[in-house]
Amino acid sequence: EVQLVESGGGLVKPGESLRVSCAASGFSFNNAWMSWVRQAPGKGLEWVGRIKSKSSGGTEEYAAPVKGRFTISRDDSKDTLYLQMNSLKTEDTAVYYCSREKDCGGRSCSAYWGQGTLVTVSS
Amino acid sequence: DIQMTQSPSTLSASVGDRVTITCRASQSISTLLAWYQQRPGKVPKLLIYKASTLESGVPSRFSGSGSGTEFSLTISSLQPDDFATYYCQQYFSSSPFTFGQGTKLEI
Numbered sequence: 001e002v003q004l005v006e007s008g009g010g011l012v013k014p015g016e017s018l019r020v021s022c023a024a025s026g027f028s029f030n031n032a033w034m035s036w037v038r039q040a041p042g043k044g045l046e047w048v049g050r051i052k053s054k055s056s057g058g059t060e061e062y063a064a065p066v067k068g069r070f071t072i073s074r075d076d077s078k079d080t081l082y083l084q085m086n087s088l089k090t091e092d093t094a095v096y097y098c099s100r101e102k103d104c105g106g107r108s109c110s111a112y113w114g115q116g117t118l119v120t121v122s123s
Numbered sequence: 124d125i126q127m128t129q130s131p132s133t134l135s136a137s138v139g140d141r142v143t144i145t146c147r148a149s150q151s152i153s154t155l156l157a158w159y160q161q162r163p164g165k166v167p168k169l170l171i172y173k174a175s176t177l178e179s180g181v182p183s184r185f186s187g188s189g190s191g192t193e194f195s196l197t198i199s200s201l202q203p204d205d206f207a208t209y210y211c212q213q214y215f216s217s218s219p220f221t222f223g224q225g226t227k228l229e230i
Contacts, residue, residue, distance in 0.1 A: 035220075037167075045159070045167060045210050047220040063219040064124075097166065105173030109157045109214045113166045 002026045002112040004098050009117030016088055020117050022081040022098030030076040031055065033101040033108050036083050038094035039116075046094070048072075048083070050101070065091075088121045095119075125149050125213050129223035136228060140201045144226045146194040146211035155215040158187055158196045161225075162207040170209075171196065198228075206230055 008020035024032070033056065036048040049062040051072045060072050071084040081098050095118050099110035126149035136142050146156065154174035159167040169178045171187040174194055184199040198205055211223040 044225040045161075045212070045222045047212075047222065050217065050220075061217045061219075104157060104214065105154065105176060107155050107214050109155075109169070109172050109212065109220075110167075111169050111172075111178070113168070115166060 002100060004100060004112060004114030006096065006098055006114045006117035009096065009119045011120045011122065012088055013123050014088060014090055014121055016121075017084070017086045018088060018119060019082055019084045020096055020119065022083075022114055024079045024081065024098075024100070027100065029074075029079040034072075034074065034081045035099045035101055035110050036072060036081075037097045037099060037110065037113075038092075039097070040091075040094045043094075048096070051081070085119070088119075090121050093119060093121045124219060125152060125216055125221055127211055127213055127221050127223040129209075129211055129226050131226060132224065133227045133229065135230070136201055137230065138201050138203060142198050142201060142228065144196045144209055144211075144228075146189075146196070146223050148192045148194070148213055148215075151191045152213045152215035154190045155213060156187075156189070156194050157212045157214060158185075159210045159212065160205075160207050161210065162204075167210065201228075 003025045005023045035050040052059045069087045073082045095116040097116045098114045100112040101108035102111040128147045156174045158171040161167045175187045
């Protein structure tokens with residue numbers, strides 16, 4: 001069974017940094033393409049970025065609002081995905097979900113989701 | 124960026140009703156569209172991908188159609204568990220993988 005467990009959320013001040021993690025189990029993590037999606041309180045879903053498997057080049061892609069501030073990385077030896085968030089802004093306040101992608105007809109889409117971790121940016 | 128626009132934003136319906144939610148892309152995305160269901164306080168769940176392929180375990184009352192820029196999600200006979208918010212997402216272009224704004228299906 002695919003399991004994704006996020007951790008590391010919390011309250012930080014604007015301008016500070018935070019790293020959230022996603023521990024994966026139940027599948028071959030090193031072969032998986034992984035994404036982060038966030039959801040501000042009472043709002044819709046917003047794609048944050050993704051990282052491909054190392055065998056697919058390990059490429060990272062980011063949404064414009066976080067590009068240059070957030071970094072997605074992975075430690076395949078620990079089956080763990082990370083999201084390093086720097087220069088946090090109040091508008092980054094959200095529940096952050098990690099997801100495992102799957103082949104959705106030639107391209108990949110998010111098929112399995114963790115429970116999410118809440119990041120609150122406030123002074 | 125590819126913009127995704129869902130309509131309506133809110134839909135009121137009753138158990139047993141047939142409902143349709145539409146999603147429009149600002150440019151052609153072929154059939155690279157997914158639908159997600161999010162119940163209150165819960166995690167998003169993949170329902171349909173490639174516009175019309177039902178994810179394993181999803182009831183057959185859910186169906187999807189469309190290609191290019193116009194897509195729809197239909198629930199043939201609403202059940203109590205179906206009252207949730209539904210999102211479409213394009214995965215044609217990863218710059219970025221945009222979601223629609225959501226459609227809240229309520230009683």
